[in-house]
Amino acid sequence: MICKSYSPEETEKIAEKLAKGLSCGDVICLDGELGAGKTAFTKGLCRALGVEEHISSPTYTIVNCYSGSINVYHIDAYRIEDSDEMYEIGFEDYLSDGICIIEWSVRIADILPQRRIEISISRDLSIDENYREIEIVKTGYEG
Numbered sequence: 001m002i003c004k005s006y007s008p009e010e011t012e013k014i015a016e017k018l019a020k021g022l023s024c025g026d027v028i029c030l031d032g033e034l035g036a037g038k039t040a041f042t043k044g045l046c047r048a049l050g051v052e053e054h055i056s057s058p059t060y061t062i063v064n065c066y067s068g069s070i071n072v073y074h075i076d077a078y079r080i081e082d083s084d085e086m087y088e089i090g091f092e093d094y095l096s097d098g099i100c101i102i103e104w105s106v107r108i109a110d111i112l113p114q115r116r117i118e119i120s121i122s123r124d125l126s127i128d129e130n131y132r133e134i135e136i137v138k139t140g141y142e143g
Contacts, residue, residue, distance in 0.1 A: 005132040008040040011121075014134055015044030018117070022049070022099055024070055027113050029105035032121035037132050038103045041121065045101060046072055057103065062089060071098030078104040083111040115140035 005011040022028075028045065030038040043055045050068030058064040058076040066072040073094040080086060086108050094100050095113060105112060120135045 001136045003134040003136065005037070005130075005134060006128060007130050008037065011037045011040045011132055011134065012044030012047070015041045016048040018136065019045045019048035022070075024098060025096060026099050027095065027116040028099065028101045029112060029116050029118045030101060030103045030121065031106050031119070033123070036121040036123055037134075038121060041119065041134070042074055042101050042103070045099075046074075049099065063094070073098055073100045074103075075100060076103045077107040080104075080107055083108050086111060113140070 003014045005014060018028075022045075030041060032038055039055065039057045042057075046053075046055050046066055046068065049070055049072055051066040051072055052068070053066055055066070055074070056064065058074055059078060062076060062079065064074040066074065075091075075094065077086070091111070102108070102112075105118075116139050118137045118139055120137075122133050122135075124131050124133065
């Protein structure tokens, strides 16, 4: 499915709709260039999951943990050197204890669970500086 967004607020609303069908153990893989809107998408997901804290990219902390109606683990793999480093920070525990949102997931593709939701966000400046195409693909889900 491809969704079109013309503002960060629209990007958040697309994420809110997706969040309504999420449950414990779901993994959201977010990819796109710097500034594409990965964190805006995460804000919408978290708000829909009852998180009231400020949402920011965990670029330097690697993992931000949020409490809502379900635990949310916001992981940024941009600075991860290899998949072993993910295991060192307890990646497997995050997968079973809530919802994982992984920015730059392509950097750890070899350890991602088979069942995941892959989201690719791309910009097209020829349309508008805020325009985004958000492609959502469910992998490993039945039906």
